[in-house]
Amino acid sequence: MKNAPLARVTGTLLLTAFLVLTLVFAVQGSFETRGQIANTFARQSQIQQAQIDLEELLRLQIDEENSLRGYSLTRDPFYVGQYHQAASGYDSKEGAIRQTLRDQRLIAAEQLLGTYDHLQSEWRTEVATPLLRRPGERLDELDKRNKLFSDYETGTVAAIRQALANTDAALVHSTQEQLDRSSWVRAFWVSVFGLLAILFNTYRTRLNRELEEERTVTKILQGAFRSESVPLPHCEVGSAYLSATSHMAVGGDIFDVYRLSENRALVLIADISGKGVDAAVLTAFIKFMIRAIALRKSDPAAILAEFNAAFSKAVGNPYLFVSMFVGVLDTGTFHLEYGSAGHDCAYVRTGAGVAPLAITGPVLGVMEEPYGSQSIDLRSGDTLVLTTDGLTEVRDRSGAQLTERGAIELIERASPHAQEMADELVAQVRARAGSRLRDDLAVLAIRVGNSEPRHA
Amino acid sequence: MRSAALALVLLAATLAPASADCRLHHGQHVVLYSTTDDPSVLIWDSRDRLREYHAASFDEAQAMLPHALLVSPGTRAVVVSCVPNFVQSPIFRTPDDAIGVVVSTGPQHGLTRWVLGSDVRLLSR
Numbered sequence: 001m002k003n004a005p006l007a008r009v010t011g012t013l014l015l016t017a018f019l020v021l022t023l024v025f026a027v028q029g030s031f032e033t034r035g036q037i038a039n040t041f042a043r044q045s046q047i048q049q050a051q052i053d054l055e056e057l058l059r060l061q062i063d064e065e066n067s068l069r070g071y072s073l074t075r076d077p078f079y080v081g082q083y084h085q086a087a088s089g090y091d092s093k094e095g096a097i098r099q100t101l102r103d104q105r106l107i108a109a110e111q112l113l114g115t116y117d118h119l120q121s122e123w124r125t126e127v128a129t130p131l132l133r134r135p136g137e138r139l140d141e142l143d144k145r146n147k148l149f150s151d152y153e154t155g156t157v158a159a160i161r162q163a164l165a166n167t168d169a170a171l172v173h174s175t176q177e178q179l180d181r182s183s184w185v186r187a188f189w190v191s192v193f194g195l196l197a198i199l200f201n202t203y204r205t206r207l208n209r210e211l212e213e214e215r216t217v218t219k220i221l222q223g224a225f226r227s228e229s230v231p232l233p234h235c236e237v238g239s240a241y242l243s244a245t246s247h248m249a250v251g252g253d254i255f256d257v258y259r260l261s262e263n264r265a266l267v268l269i270a271d272i273s274g275k276g277v278d279a280a281v282l283t284a285f286i287k288f289m290i291r292a293i294a295l296r297k298s299d300p301a302a303i304l305a306e307f308n309a310a311f312s313k314a315v316g317n318p319y320l321f322v323s324m325f326v327g328v329l330d331t332g333t334f335h336l337e338y339g340s341a342g343h344d345c346a347y348v349r350t351g352a353g354v355a356p357l358a359i360t361g362p363v364l365g366v367m368e369e370p371y372g373s374q375s376i377d378l379r380s381g382d383t384l385v386l387t388t389d390g391l392t393e394v395r396d397r398s399g400a401q402l403t404e405r406g407a408i409e410l411i412e413r414a415s416p417h418a419q420e421m422a423d424e425l426v427a428q429v430r431a432r433a434g435s436r437l438r439d440d441l442a443v444l445a446i447r448v449g450n451s452e453p454r455h456a
Numbered sequence: 457m458r459s460a461a462l463a464l465v466l467l468a469a470t471l472a473p474a475s476a477d478c479r480l481h482h483g484q485h486v487v488l489y490s491t492t493d494d495p496s497v498l499i500w501d502s503r504d505r506l507r508e509y510h511a512a513s514f515d516e517a518q519a520m521l522p523h524a525l526l527v528s529p530g531t532r533a534v535v536v537s538c539v540p541n542f543v544q545s546p547i548f549r550t551p552d553d554a555i556g557v558v559v560s561t562g563p564q565h566g567l568t569r570w571v572l573g574s575d576v577r578l579l580s581r
Contacts, residue, residue, distance in 0.1 A: 062493050140526060144498070144526045146494055147526055148498075148518060153492075
């Protein structure tokens with residue numbers, strides 16, 4: 001039961017993390033595919049450019065040969081210029097293609113281009129240069145060599161062309177594969193995301209239902225366990241509760257204002273050594289037990305003594321003890337009989353200031369000791385302020401406790417109206433503790449004097 | 457004497473049953489024109505040399521050139537023999553035919569030689 005909220009939070013966080021992770025995978029997968037495809041397209045574009053360059057290279061090579069033929073037949077120097085221009089263009093284009101083949105790691109094609117370039121260079125040396133020197137002599141041997149070079153270059157270019165075409169086809173195929181794979185992967189992650197979303201929604205719905213059920217149970221339990229205060233004639237009653245452990249607003253502190261008869265009211269505040277739901281269960285036992293005893297006995301000392309004897313036997317836990325203030329207030333005369341079993345957080349605020357009420361015995365549940373009782377006559381405007389040690393022991397950021405002195409100062413400064421006073425004390429504690437609240441706090445304030453007391 | 461021997465070899469080849477795959481047949485008039493950058497055509501003194509030339513390295517091919525004659529593009533000839541898929545080039549993927557021809561125009565008029573199938577075009581009349 002204690003780990004249920006943790007499990008819920010963990011479950012929600014885990015599912016949310018999975019959802020986010022799935023979404024991240026789906027989105028990242030898309031971007032990755034986009035990057036891969038962009039890369040493939042860039043490569044494809046480079047290959048296609050190389051194909052165009054190769055055809056251009058071939059044209060330039062033919063230009064070289066034709067210029068040479070032109071010069072050989074006409075001896076017009078114009079053709080020599082054309083020859084050199086074509087040769088220069090050829091070299092530049094060859095360099096560009098070589099770079100592309102290197103970038104694309106087309107080693108075989110690059111080697112072929114090397115062969116091609118070598119052949120062209122040989123052709124220039126063995127065929128072109130002699131013809132440029134002696135254009136009139138059209139030697140058969142040179143023509144045959146020219147033909148040989150031409151045959152080989154044509155073959156080499158065809159092989160390079162084929163290599164580029166193969167690479168281009170492979171890239172197209174690769175793009176198609178990437179798109180296919182990406183579609184499947186994306187479909188997978190979207191499906192997982194969808195399924196997780198459905199799961200998450202189902203989980204949240206179940207969680208909400210559980211929480212709703214819990215809220216209902218809590219409300220019912222609060223009705224049983226929670227401290228109660230009923231309106232008293234001629235009195236203004238205010239109360240507040242601050243639980244250190246849960247939203248249930250129940251814990252190890254309890255207060256109770258219970259009308260024993262028309263003019264008598266039981267006033268109770270107690271602090272059990274423990275907190276949370278376990279301690280809250282015990283508070284119910286204490287509340288109803290004290291009420292039962294108080295209906296039979298009017299002396300707070302007797303109530304405390306009987307409770308002490310019963311508590312130890314009924315609970316059977318030597319480590320569990322209770323500090324308690326029990327008062328019986330005559331709502332006609334404002335006479336208060338009280339007993340305090342180790343409860344040092346009871347005060348009376350009068351026009352003269354705030355005074356703590358004395359302890360009349362040890363805490364309950366430790367040993368069987370006699371308890372005493374005291375009485376006080378309250379006057380109109382006086383306020384009985386009962387709190388638990390959550391007030392005096394609250395720590396600020398530096399770790400300093402408020403102490404009794406601080407509590408008295410707070411009570412002195414608080415609103416004269418009972419409910420406002422209770423709320424202010426709780427607010428002060430909450431502000432002082434911040435997220436460091438470690439103990440429950442119960443506050444019960446009873447301001448007398450709605451009408452003048454009837455003196456006996 | 458050498459020409460006469462070659463003629464005999466070609467005649468023997470002609471008498472052999474022509475393969476159904478052969479593109480050209482005995483007696484057909486053709487024109488020589490190369491599909492490479494240089495449209496001139498090398499004509500060879502034997503079909504084996506023709507084949508070796510296309511399978512050889514550049515240096516080997518260069519060494520074989522004395523066994524070939526270069527004829528101008530457009531030179532005409534008559535088919536006397538055809539050996540299908542005889543020439544295998546490591547660069548061109550499909551095999552080519554070896555065609556035996558008698559040159560009918562130009563300086564090499566009357567010579568009987570071997571040429572690559574793709575260098576021969578049927579002369580349309």
